[in-house]
Amino acid sequence: MLMKRELLKGNEAIAEAAIRSGCKLFFGYPITPSTEIIEYLSKHMPKAGGTVLQGEDEIASINMCYGAAATGARVMTASSSPGYSLKQEGISYLAAAELPAVVVNINRNGPGLGGLGPSQGDYFQCTKGGGHGDYRVIVLAPSKGQEMYDYTMMAFDLADKYRTPVVILADGMLGQTMEPIECKERPTAELPEKDWATTGCMGRSKRKISMYNLTNEAGEEIALKLQAKFNKMKEQEQQWEDYYAEDADYLLVGYGTCGRVAKSAVQMARQQGIKVGLIRPITLWPFPEKAFSNIPKVKGILTVELNSGQMLEDVKLAVNCSVPVFSHTRLGGMLLSENSILKKIAEVFSLEVRA
Amino acid sequence: MEKVFGKTRGLSDTPFTYCPGCTHGIIHRLIAEVLEELDLIENTIGVAPVGCAGFLLDMFNCDFVGGPHGRAQAVATGIKRAMPERTVFTYQGDGDIAAIGTSHAIHVAARGEKITTIMVNNAVFGMTGGQMAPTTVSGQVTTTSPYGRDCVLAGPPIDLPKTIATLEGAVYVAAGSVDSPKNIAQTKKMIKKAFQVQQKGLGFSFVSILSTCPTNWGLSPVESLTWLREHMMPVYQMGELKATEEVKAL
Numbered sequence: 001m002l003m004k005r006e007l008l009k010g011n012e013a014i015a016e017a018a019i020r021s022g023c024k025l026f027f028g029y030p031i032t033p034s035t036e037i038i039e040y041l042s043k044h045m046p047k048a049g050g051t052v053l054q055g056e057d058e059i060a061s062i063n064m065c066y067g068a069a070a071t072g073a074r075v076m077t078a079s080s081s082p083g084y085s086l087k088q089e090g091i092s093y094l095a096a097a098e099l100p101a102v103v104v105n106i107n108r109n110g111p112g113l114g115g116l117g118p119s120q121g122d123y124f125q126c127t128k129g130g131g132h133g134d135y136r137v138i139v140l141a142p143s144k145g146q147e148m149y150d151y152t153m154m155a156f157d158l159a160d161k162y163r164t165p166v167v168i169l170a171d172g173m174l175g176q177t178m179e180p181i182e183c184k185e186r187p188t189a190e191l192p193e194k195d196w197a198t199t200g201c202m203g204r205s206k207r208k209i210s211m212y213n214l215t216n217e218a219g220e221e222i223a224l225k226l227q228a229k230f231n232k233m234k235e236q237e238q239q240w241e242d243y244y245a246e247d248a249d250y251l252l253v254g255y256g257t258c259g260r261v262a263k264s265a266v267q268m269a270r271q272q273g274i275k276v277g278l279i280r281p282i283t284l285w286p287f288p289e290k291a292f293s294n295i296p297k298v299k300g301i302l303t304v305e306l307n308s309g310q311m312l313e314d315v316k317l318a319v320n321c322s323v324p325v326f327s328h329t330r331l332g333g334m335l336l337s338e339n340s341i342l343k344k345i346a347e348v349f350s351l352e353v354r355a
Numbered sequence: 356m357e358k359v360f361g362k363t364r365g366l367s368d369t370p371f372t373y374c375p376g377c378t379h380g381i382i383h384r385l386i387a388e389v390l391e392e393l394d395l396i397e398n399t400i401g402v403a404p405v406g407c408a409g410f411l412l413d414m415f416n417c418d419f420v421g422g423p424h425g426r427a428q429a430v431a432t433g434i435k436r437a438m439p440e441r442t443v444f445t446y447q448g449d450g451d452i453a454a455i456g457t458s459h460a461i462h463v464a465a466r467g468e469k470i471t472t473i474m475v476n477n478a479v480f481g482m483t484g485g486q487m488a489p490t491t492v493s494g495q496v497t498t499t500s501p502y503g504r505d506c507v508l509a510g511p512p513i514d515l516p517k518t519i520a521t522l523e524g525a526v527y528v529a530a531g532s533v534d535s536p537k538n539i540a541q542t543k544k545m546i547k548k549a550f551q552v553q554q555k556g557l558g559f560s561f562v563s564i565l566s567t568c569p570t571n572w573g574l575s576p577v578e579s580l581t582w583l584r585e586h587m588m589p590v591y592q593m594g595e596l597k598a599t600e601e602v603k604a605l
């Protein structure tokens with residue numbers, strides 16, 4: 001096992017955290033820029049008493065997760081955008097059958113085969129469902145190596161707490177960058193007993209795991225039960241980081257890589273006496289609407305994304321037209337800089353800012 | 356009076372949902388009897404298909420999992436890898452395993468996954484109303500081959516057991532039928548051997564069973580049995596297609 005603080009790629013941090021979260025099974029298929037996850041686990045998980053099986057494709061891998069999750073085991077799969085698309089059917093079934101699993105998406109740019117550069121183009125797909133049917137999954141967005149590690153541990157607990165798939169959404173920059181990681185031990189969490197798992201019915205009545213309905217009435221009952229769970233998640237699990245947000249006149253909103261770049265932009269603006277703050281969503285679903293409930297001083301918001309403006313819609317819904325919301329984006333695998341954010345601030349809020 | 360026959364403990368009291376003359380019910384009973392005879396009911400986790408047999412989760416007395424169409428073997432792989440000491444089997448129609456699930460059928464066999472798969476081949480997609488399947492025979496009329504299966508257009512049918520038998524990890528491959536008492540008895544022996552192979556951890560075991568679909572074939576139950584003998588048995592290789600030396604020694 002690793003020592004306390006290690007220099008790891010973000011992808012490796014996710015993998016190491018999975019092992020230390022008690023995940024004994026990983027099913028996946030190689031795809032850049034997420035491949036280090038399956039490589040690292042292939043090397044280290046067997047030593048920790050686990051199994052890594054390379055599936056014939058992404059569809060097989062997510063359905064292997066479904067089977068393992070049905071036994072109550074902690075299980076994970078990882079992929080990048082095109083592969084994440086292939087997993088959608090399985091994720092919908094996991095959500096329907098209420099099975100816990102952790103699914104990592106190291107977002108590359110699309111649509112189609114696209115390229116390997118950092119992108120946040122899968123925001124809609126991850127947060128709005130992705131697969132068929134009316135369901136939601138918790139989506140966590142780390143912005144640095146340590147969070148790749150910490151949020152993975154959190155993902156396993158949330159998955160077990162709510163019997164739901166949990167998605168970790170990062171990008172190639174976060175996955176490939178090496179940073180010192182404190183490999184913390186798993187925090188103790190009070191989690192419900194898995195008294196639903198199909199493990200063989202020795203000494204108990206038989207169990208089944210499935211979700212279908214033969215009458216519309218039964219379908220409605222199941223759907224409402226699921227929605228009640230999603231509403232509970234929405235109420236209890238919103239997480240975000242405030243960065244100089246409390247006294248801000250202008251607010252940036254960015255997650256993941258953009259959240260990180262935006263912090264530099266906040267510092268540069270503050271040095272010039274302009275009160276810029278940042279809200280960095282940690283949960284993309286549930287979107288942290290509560291973060292926007294008490295911002296009377298804010299004159300305007302600028303969202304910062306590596307897509308054409310997807311989270312922008314959730315921010316607009318959260319502020320409900322009380323503040324003007326602008327969007328700053330860069331696409332196609334290119335990173336945006338703190339200078340470009342400052343320029344955009346100057347432009348949309350008619351301020352004198354030196355980039 | 357001495358009781359000479361009873362319903363197997365492997366089946367629950369949930370009524371079957373199958374049409375008159377469909378042989379799914381016979382196949383369910385054979386599997387359930389084998390599980391009871393090998394004392395495996397409490398040790399077993401079954402994986403259901405999507406299709407007519409999608410409701411068998413309730414009909415068996417062992418734990419059961421139902422997932423997406425065609426993915427039963429991938430789901431079973433996950434279960435088996437999580438609990439290697441359990442008996443895991445999939446029950447799948449020909450549409451489920453020989454069309455949308457073919458990649459898993461090949462790779463489960465190639466990996467020698469220590470699970471058992473029972474494929475029920477009735478030459479159509481039954482649940483959706485009798486469409487052409489990869490197993491539909493040449494000239495067979497279905498709702499999506501209304502002029503009869505044209506093998507120039509759609510290709511000839513797949514004999515999946517023959518394909519699976521070529522893969523090293525598949526150690527027992529058999530094709531049976533439940534159209535007569537003799538064949539029912541023989542098919543039960545195949546199912547039993549397939550589960551014994553898994554108990555011994557020898558590799559992947561696969562039994563394909565020809566079955567009738569009177570409703571979608573548009574025939575009476577008795578006519579369906581004749582049709583199966585005349586039109587399916589000549590197309591699909593029957594009997595034990597493959598048994599490794601270790602399996603033969605069982």
